[in-house]
Amino acid sequence: MSSADQIRAIRWEEGQLCLLDQRLLPQQETWLKLSDYRAVAVAIRQMVVRGAPAIGITAAYAMALAVREASTHTDWQARLLSAADEIKAARPTAVNLAWATDRQLALAQSVSTAGQAVAALLQAAHDLLRDDIADNQRLGRYGAELLPAEGGILTHCNTGSLATGGYGTALGVIRAGISAGKQLHIYADETRPWLQGARLTAWELQKDGIPFHLHADSAAAYLMQQGLIHAVIVGADRIAANGDTANKIGTYSLAVLAQYHQIPFYVAAPLSTVDFAMPDGGGIVIEERPAAEVQQCAGHVVAPEGVEVRNPAFDVTPASLITAIITERGVARPGFPVALQALAAGHMQA
Numbered sequence: 527m528s529s530a531d532q533i534r535a536i537r538w539e540e541g542q543l544c545l546l547d548q549r550l551l552p553q554q555e556t557w558l559k560l561s562d563y564r565a566v567a568v569a570i571r572q573m574v575v576r577g578a579p580a581i582g583i584t585a586a587y588a589m590a591l592a593v594r595e596a597s598t599h600t601d602w603q604a605r606l607l608s609a610a611d612e613i614k615a616a617r618p619t620a621v622n623l624a625w626a627t628d629r630q631l632a633l634a635q636s637v638s639t640a641g642q643a644v645a646a647l648l649q650a651a652h653d654l655l656r657d658d659i660a661d662n663q664r665l666g667r668y669g670a671e672l673l674p675a676e677g678g679i680l681t682h683c684n685t686g687s688l689a690t691g692g693y694g695t696a697l698g699v700i701r702a703g704i705s706a707g708k709q710l711h712i713y714a715d716e717t718r719p720w721l722q723g724a725r726l727t728a729w730e731l732q733k734d735g736i737p738f739h740l741h742a743d744s745a746a747a748y749l750m751q752q753g754l755i756h757a758v759i760v761g762a763d764r765i766a767a768n769g770d771t772a773n774k775i776g777t778y779s780l781a782v783l784a785q786y787h788q789i790p791f792y793v794a795a796p797l798s799t800v801d802f803a804m805p806d807g808g809g810i811v812i813e814e815r816p817a818a819e820v821q822q823c824a825g826h827v828v829a830p831e832g833v834e835v836r837n838p839a840f841d842v843t844p845a846s847l848i849t850a851i852i853t854e855r856g857v858a859r860p861g862f863p864v865a866l867q868a869l870a871a872g873h874m875q876a
C-alpha cells in the first residue's frame with residue numbers, strides 16, 4: 527500500500543467482502559475474506575474493522591451478503607429482517623451501523639423480487655463506500671480552513687482511512703490541511719486500551735510522511751500546558767441533535783483540558799453520524815467491552831489475576847465543550863441543533 531489515497535480497510539472482491547484485520551496492524555497486513563453476514567457481524571464486534579463510518583459501510587455489505595443468501599428462500603424478506611437485527615447487535619454506540627443496516631432494509635422492502643434486492647443492496651453498498659471517501663475529502667477541506675497555518679494538532683484514536691471508507695474524518699482534516707500547505711505537527715494519543723492511536727493512526731501518518739509524535743494518553747495535558755497544541759480534532763460515533771458527541775473513551779477529558787487551556791476542540795464526522803432522533807447525549811448507549819482489553823496491553827497480561835475492570839469504549843462530550851462540528855456539508859457552530867439540521871437540509875455551506 528502507498529499513500530492515504532491507497533489505504534483501504536474494506537474491499538469487495540470476487541463476490542466476497544474483504545476486511546483488513548485491524549487487530550493485527552501494524553505488524554501484519556492480513557485480509558479476512560467473508561461471504562457470510564454472520565461472520566461479518568462477528569468481525570465488527572471483534573473490531574477486525576472499526577470506526578463509525580467503516581462499520582456502517584461494512585454493515586451495508588453484510589446486508590448484501592444476507593439478502594444473497596436469503597434470496598433462494600420464499601421468506602427472504604423475513605430472513606433479511608432477522609439478519610439486520612443480528613448485524614445491528616454487533617456494537618451499540620456508533621449510529622452508522624444501525625443507520626446503514628436500516629437503509630439497506632428499506633431498500634430491500636422497496637423492490638419486488640429477491641433478485642432485484644440482491645443487485646440493489648450490493649450496488650448501494652458500493653455507492654456508500656464510494657460516497658464516504660468523497661464526503662471525507664469535502665469534510666477535510668471544510669475542516670482544514672479552521673486549522674492554523676502552522677502548529678500542533680492533537681488527535682485521539684484512529685479517524686483515518688482505516689476508520690472510514692478512505693481518507694478519514696479528523697485525520698482527513700489533517701490530510702487536507704497538509705495538502706493545503708499548512709505546517710502541521712500531529713500529536714497522536716496512543717488511545718488505551720485498544721491502542722488505535724499507537725497502532726493505526728501512527729501507521730497511517732507514517733505511510734503519509736506526516737510529521738507526528740506518539741504519546742501516552744496521560745501526556746496530553748502536559749503537551750497542552752507546554753503550548754505545543756493549537757487545536758484538538760477528534761472523530762465521532764454518535765452525535766445527538768444538540769451536538770453532544772459520543773466518541774472513543776478519553777475524548778471527554780481532552781475536551782475539558784482543551785477548554786481549560788483555551789484550545790479549539792473540533793469534532794469531524796459525516797452527517798450520517800448525527801442521530802437527530804436523539805435529543806441529547808444522555809440517551810447514547812455506551813459499549814462496555816471485554817475486561818481482557820484493560821487487563822492486557824498489546825496482548826500481554828499486565829494486571830493481576832481476577833481484578834475487576836470497567837472498560838467503557840466511549841464517552842460523551844457535552845456540546846458546550848465543542849468549538850465546531852465539521853461535516854461534509856460544512857461547519858456547524860454552537861447553536862448545534864439548528865446548525866446541524868440546516869446542514870442536513872443542505873441549507874448551510876461554510
Ligand SMILES: CSC[C@H]1O[C@H](OP(=O)(O)O)[C@H](O)[C@@H]1O
Nearest residue numbers: 576577578685689761762773774
Ligand atoms: C471516523 S470515526 C472513528 C471513531 O470510531 C472509533 O471507535 P472504535 O475504534 O471503537 O470503532 C473512535 O471512537 C473514533 O473516533
